Structures are given as structure tokens and as C-alpha cells.
Amino acid sequence: MLWGVRRMATLKLEHITKSFGGLVAVNDLSFEVKPREIHALIGPNGSGKTTTLNLINGVFPATGGSITFNGKTITGMPTYQVARQGIGRTFQELKTFGSLTAMENLLVGAQQKSKISFGRYLYDFAGERKEEREMCERGTEVLNFLGLYQYKDTPARSLPYGKRKMIELGRVLMFEPQMILLDEPAAGLNPTERVEFINIVKKVFEKGIEIFMIEHNMDVVMDMSHHITVLNFGKKIAEGSPAEIQQHPEVIKAYLGDRYIMR
């Protein structure tokens, strides 16, 4: 039971605004991540992509607007509550638990599903062992899926960057999320690792988990996504399919400058 029941999930942002003091990082942004569509958010450096992701994830509250997940408002929820709605995320700069082994990293991911409270832990030895065993079984499945089983007992900090990135993804898969937010999945990977990682993400998507990502690498975006939203200076400047976005004058202007627009 690695993948659970296939569900449809939608994420909707309506008029989201975020300002840090005088700086407006995200300005009146609205878009919808529809079910069964890999949605990518792109834009030049400093255009507010990661801020948007952090807003969805509840790292900080939005100044205005609302975010709904499957019809439920998640604006203002603390990060751990957002995660419990079924939204997982990875980070641009890796945040694996360095001193924990690959397996332990994954087990931490499964923990929000745990039913053993501290009080019960004190006396229910058998129940705790059983739950631990179930979590380990799931961990083994995920490690096999990612091709990381051989690194099971290796501390995350001594694994190469690409493997650690996989562990971050695996950690999220452990709690059967409905949607995964990927913050620059291709960043820092060499071409081989990149292909490997993209294939894994595609497989995850095929299993019924929705994907929303921020990405810089245009090859990856054009290859993977079905729908693209483009941000510049915190404002949405375009939205559409990869083919449409490639032709869009505003996008070309934002990335390359006026002179590159074909007339």
C-alpha cells in the first residue's frame, strides 16, 4: 500500500499579496493548480516564486487574499497543519536531517500518521513496536522506489547531493501526501542526476500525487509541466501551456529583454 487511494486535489490561490515592510514580494496573485496537471511557477530571480511557495506552506502569513486546498481554506494555518492537510514540500537548499540515516529521515516523514501518543508510548510496548515495524516496511518500499535501499543505514550528511535530494522527496512520500510542492527540483543536480530525478517525479505524478513546482531550468519546465504560471516582480504576467508560454511576448521580455521579441 505505497500509494494509497487515488484522490483529486486542487490548490487555489486568490488575490494573494505579501509585503515585507514596504517591499511587495507577491502582488495580487491568483492561479489554480488543477488535478492531474503538473503546474510550474517560473520567473526571473527575485520574482517572488519561493515566497509564494512559503505562503502556501504557511511559513509566513499572507498580507491579503486566500489559499484553498480541496475547498478548505489553509491561509494562516501553521506549517505543520498545512502538511497534515496532505501538502508536502521539498526545499531549494537541502534540509535533510544530516545526522539521521536515510531510513530514519524517511521515518520522521511518516511520523505525522503515528497514532502513538507519548502517554501510550510509556506503557504500550507491543503497539509501539508494531507501528515502528509498519513504518519501516513503508520506508523500505519508498527507498526501493527511489533506488536508495543500499544507503538505508548511511547518515544523510555523508550522501551525495543528488541522493539527499531524493531523500527529501522520499521523506514527503512517507506521509502519503496529495500534493507535493517542489522548490527548484533540478537545482544543483548534474545532467544524469537531473534526468533520474525528473523520472522519479514523473512516476510519482503518475501514481496520482499532484505536483506543483518552482523551477529555473527551462528544459525541465518545458519537459515536465502541463501548465505554467509566470511571475515577474511579484505579479503574474502570463499563464498557459508550455507552448503558449514560449511564444508569450511578456515572458520573453522578462527573461531576455525587449529586443528578443520576434515580430
Added chain:
Amino acid sequence: MKKNIPVLLLVLCAVFIPLGFMKSNYFIQLFQQVLIYIVAIMGLNIVMGQAGLTNLGTIGIIGVGAYGAAMLARALDSSTLLCLLLAVVLGLVLGLMLGFPSLRVKGTYLTITTLGFSQIVYLLLNNWVDFTGGPMGVRGYPYLSLFGFKLESAISYYYFLLVITILCVAFCIRLSKSKFGRSFRALRDNDEALESLGINIATIKVLAFTLAAIFGCLSGALYAFMSRYVSPNAFAMEHYARYTQMIIIGGMGNIYGSIVGAIFVTIVPELMRDLTTQYQLIFNIITFVFIMTYPDGLLALGKEIIRKIAGALGGAKNGNIEA
């Protein structure tokens, strides 16, 4: 099974070595002190070693535990397990109290907050003469009795301590292997990632502080029944250095390391008593140099030595075969 041999050896030593020193109350009390330190250090190992939260409040917590048990024993004119239970309850309350600031402040600020707690306890113990007895401390409370059996002799109290210590250590080992232990270490490594996985880090932090406080208070209460006299000076901030030394010398975040550290820091200075006034100075210089050269601690050093010896033996064997 092979992994358990050192543990078994340690327990056997703890059981039989004191029998050889039956006649000397000084040595038995030294061993008692080691066990009491181990109980406190188990808590500190959770909050500092595993969860990575600086907690300078420990010394104040131990003080509250000791005074709480001593004063209750004096008031009831009998010392039963109830006094130890009170210590656990006190620990629970203090841990929750100290845990909440940790949700708001981090790093250096948390260090200062917990330091403040220890100072407050010290000042209260010293200056609230009507309640705590001030600098004179609390004395004249009965021995600890267990189901009507008084633990008057040093050796009987030692074995009682040993049982409690083994229970505490076993609890900590089980805890560190469980999901709670994992989340403590995950919290130390990266709290943002832990939260993004749907875990309320506030709960984890408060849990770490509370467990540390319970162990601290228990250790304080056990100390009160060992020394049969508690005074504020035993809980002055300067004693904190000892606890930190124990954790670091043994190996940060490792339970066995902490035990080795507690034994080392208690026994070695006593062996150097002949140096009279300079023994503290020399001991601290030794630990300073040791920490600089072996930051991973005694346990890691021991493992390295064993590996080298094994390697040398293996090498010699191979050499023989070739010859």
C-alpha cells in the same frame, strides 16, 4: 548480542565494585554521586545532546528537586517514595514552564533565559530564609524508606540508586530509538524541515524540556537523600560546568558517552586529591586539552583505539602467514 557485552560489563562493575569498598563510606558515596549525576545527565542528554536546545536551567531544576524532596520529607517526618514522586511532578511542572520560552526564543536567547531560571532558583534558595532556610539549608529529615525498610546504610542506598539509574538509562535508550528520539535529533538538524513534515515542533521542544526537568528533579531528590543536607551552594551556577563537561567528554548526544563522561568527571578529580589545592585546576586543564584534541569524546576515542589494536593484531597475523 556482541553489542550488549560492554553494557553487561558496565552493569556488573556497578554491582560488584562497591562490594570491595564496603568499609569506606567515602568511596560508596562517590559511587552514589556518579549514579546521581548519570540520572541528571540522561535528561540533559535529551534536551542538549539530542534536541540541541541549550538548557542552563538544569542546575536550578536539580535544586528545586532536592529542596522539594527534602522539605516534604521534613514536613511529613518520613521519607517514602512519595517524596520521589513529588520530585517527578515538580519536574513536570518546571519542564512545561521552561519549555514555553523555548518556543519563542532560540539559540543564545534561550541560553540566557534558562540561565536566568537557574539564577532565580539560586537566589530564592539563598534569600527566602523563612521558607527555604536560606544559606543554612535544610537538614534533619529522615532517611529514605522503601515499603517500611529504611535505607540507612550507604550500600543499601547505593543499590537503590543503581536500580533507579538502570531504569532511567533503559528508558532513555528506548526513547532515543523511538520516533521521539528521532524527532529530537531531527529538530537539532533542521527544525523547518521537521515542521514541513507535519510535526508540531512546539510539542517536541516542550517534551524535551519536560523530560530533562523530570530527570533533573529526580536526580536532585536522590541527591537530597544521599547528602542528608541540602544548601543553596550545591546548586550554584558554577556546578553547571561539571554537567557540560560530562556531556562533552563522553561524546555529545550519545547515552553511553554521557555515562562514561559522568564516571570520568566524578572519579578522576577524586583520584587527584593528593594535589590538594591545585587538583581542580589540573583536572580542568586536562579536560580542556582533551576536548580540543578529541572533540568526539571518550567513547569515539575508545572505539578508535580498539580498532587500531584489532588492526595491528590482524596485521601481525597476516605478516606471520606471509613469513
